[in-house]
Amino acid sequence: MAEVLFYLLAAGAVVFGVGVVAARMPIFSVLNLLGTFFCVAGVYLLTGFQFLAVTQLLVYAGAIMVLFLFVIMLLNLHDESLGGTLMSLTSLPPRTLALASATAGVFVLTLIFASGVGPPPGSAVLAAARIDEGLDQLVPLAEVLFTRYALPFEAASLLLLATMVGVIMLAKRDRPRAKGDTSASWPWTPAVDDGAEPVQQAETAPALEPGRSRKTHEGTAARPPADKPGERAGSVQ
Amino acid sequence: MNVPTEHLLVLSAFLFGLGILGFLLRRNVIIVLASIELMLNSANLVLLAGSRHWAGVEGTGFLEGPILVLFVILVAAAEAAIGLALIIALFRLKQSVILGSSQSYEVAADSTSPSVPPPSPTRP
């Protein structure tokens, strides 16, 4: 019975995975990813890793997916030209496809035919008597985690801190600046600071002009004052 | 549950392959991130499959697997956060999340339509 369920969940995971990769719009992709997460969580459960199953759902499905959805909605990618691209295999140059397939194939085959040597001696061990109750029981796990792996644990917390700081800095919106204000702004420096025009231009100019976006990295002095996406952040909001 | 380890590995292999394909072939950066998450999941599956495989060998289980998976999930979360923040910043800059439409080097002044990446002289 459990086996049947496993195979169902496995098939589901693969189907959802295909959906992730082949979806037309990012929102669909993300939702398919959610489905994959659920299936994989189910597989974890079936193979005896209850804690991890729950963790998976909490973190992946509960936090990361929410993040994805937030961003998708934040960016307002409803317009297909903005965010959606249909993945059609024929639109790809054959060499790219071949190389990507070969790359994927190597990993797939490696995984399928892999054989391992087992954990090194001295690994943390779960006492034999309690295996039936699950392979990732909390108390032994915590024991090992906070003693042997205390350093990675603390480092991970640091990592999360850094992530938080980084995210805030990255996503911070630049405040509109007064004319003549030459103080440095982050992450980019506008060419000419003219407060009046951009707001006007932002309304009339089309949403995307690749020529301009391409020029962004060039000397900013050369750009016409209208080309200041930072100023147009307001339109994105 | 008596599913042979090989089948778990096959499952993870498929997921990983899909993730790779999506990562390499899709142009939308959000979908690329999602593919990365898919790959990470498949890696977790491998770890757990291995941990499970050797459980009971000497009548014991191994805890490195779950611990490592825990860390992978953690790092995946952090990476997703950062990636999404980058996407926001990128979108602010370029008004698009299409990878490949924004070139670092300006090749020609004229431009083509936004949804089609500019032609590269050769494809690898």
Next chain:
Amino acid sequence: MTESASYLWWIVFVPLLGSVLCGALHLRSLTQRRAGATREVGAFAPWVACGAMALAFALSVLAFLRLAGSDDVLALESSSWAWLDAGSFELQLSMVVDRLSSVMALVVTGVGLLIHVYSAGYMRGDPGYAKYFAFLNLFVFAMLLLVLSSNLMGLFIGWEGVGLCSYLLIGFWYEKGWPAEAGQKAFVVNRIGDACFLLGSFILLAVFGTLDLSDVGAAVPTVLADQSAWITAGALLLFGGACGKSAQFPLFTWLPDAMAGPTPVSALIHAATMVTAGVYLIVRLNPLFAASATALAVIGVIGALTALIGASSALLQNDIKKVLAYSTVSQLGYMFLALSSGAWIAAIFHLTTHAFFKALLFLGSGSVIHGMHEEQDMRKMGGLRKHMPTTFLTFLVGAAALSGLPPFSGYWSKDEILAHTFGHGGLWSILWIVGVVSAAMTAFYTWRMVALTFFGKERFDVAHVHPHESPASMTIPLIVLAVLAAGGGLLGLPHVFHVPHVLANWLEPVVAPGAQLLFDEHAAHLSGPVEWSLLAFGALVALYFAHRGFHTYKAGAAADAAYAERSPAMASFLAGAWKIDEAYTARIVEPMGRLARFTYDQVDQRGIDGVVNGTGRVTLGLAARVRLWADGDVKHYALWVGAGAAALTVLLLVA
């Protein structure tokens, strides 16, 4: 016994010093000329050069007198300088003056001095005045090194040095084009001989363990028994070297072309000294050659053949210097013929007389050319005896000596050679006939030359060409040489006259080893009546053909045209020196040129340059392709990262 004399090095180095000084004068002249000065220091060059020559001559006389004054001092030796010390092989350079080399040194420095004086007049006004004397002195230095060296390697240094100076002096007027080619031809042909020389000296070193000339000579009898093949090989190879330097068949083609150089150069180098180096070498190593009958036979055949080729080719030449050039080739053939029959002394005798009269003839022709404003074609001369009396008279003496008219020096030396050849028997009887035929031709072409140049109608443009006598600096050496050419026979009167043969007595110790080896096998001693008949026969032949030659051409060169009509093939054959040069050009030079062209075009340009340029091109091409990968497209980068990771995975799995 051998006495040591430190001043011997000075004999050699004084001309070198003179050369360096003249070179400095020349360079200074060039700067002066560029600065626009009217007088140049180069004008002092002849004083420096002739002074050096006079000093060298004086020292040579000094050495000679020392040897002449004592019966048991057979050689003067200088201090030696260790050049090479490689384990068991040691090379010491030192100068040795023995009876043979003293004669050579006297000839070189004496005749050289006269020619230097002559050149001062002949070359005046030439922009390379000082350079000329620098080269000339350098040549004398090398020649003296050659004749005074005690071992084969020192000799070889001089050997190469004279070859170099010959090249420099033949091509002295290289701006004209053909002298440069002539110089190159001389050098290349000489080089072939030099290769043989080196191989021969290697064999000598292997067989005898030393290159010291007297040691080698002394060691020949002991080695002869079991190494006769090697001795023959060494002798033949050294003779090959001599062929190159002394213009014997087949390496003589450079000598007629060498007439492109100034006439005094032809006199000094290509008549009196350099070309005699080969003869000197063989006489110096006479035991080696005497020990090998094969080598002697080869030398004899080639010598006689060369004499014939030279004499017959001179019959139809129009350029006065070319006549003398082929004549030199022919006379050198005689010297080798003499060597082949063991008549070492006769060869040296003829060498000496030939130096006198050939230098005289060359300088005389130079005087004619100078007076005719660089005209060398005899068909455009004629009747010059009225305009250039001194030149004419001295030239007559020289011509008489060359054609072998008694009592001039050439008669006695040539007769001695032919007598020895006659007496040697066997193969040499045939060679004697060849020699007599060549002597007949010699008389004929010599007096043809005299007639065309000095007698008959004046065939030049009397209005524009005014031949004049040459200045004293040129005529005095002519007179001196004329005296020597006339009286030189006193050095070697035949023994039937019952007077001592001066040269034979003088050189007897030097040639004794070779004579001993030779006359163990061939005892040749002519009886009185035979000798007298040969003397008379030689004189008659010379007189008759001289007469024929003179009278045929007294009126002009019409006889040449008539002969050409009668037998055109023979005429062109003879005029073209038996077409040997053409054969070389066609069979050797042209294929080499084609090979060089091929090597240049295919191997060098296409092959090697192709590889080098191709490497660059391939690199650039690859780079142009690879460069396109860095297109700024992140997706491509990601693809390659993934592919690389996959490749690494495979590598880790497989390896």
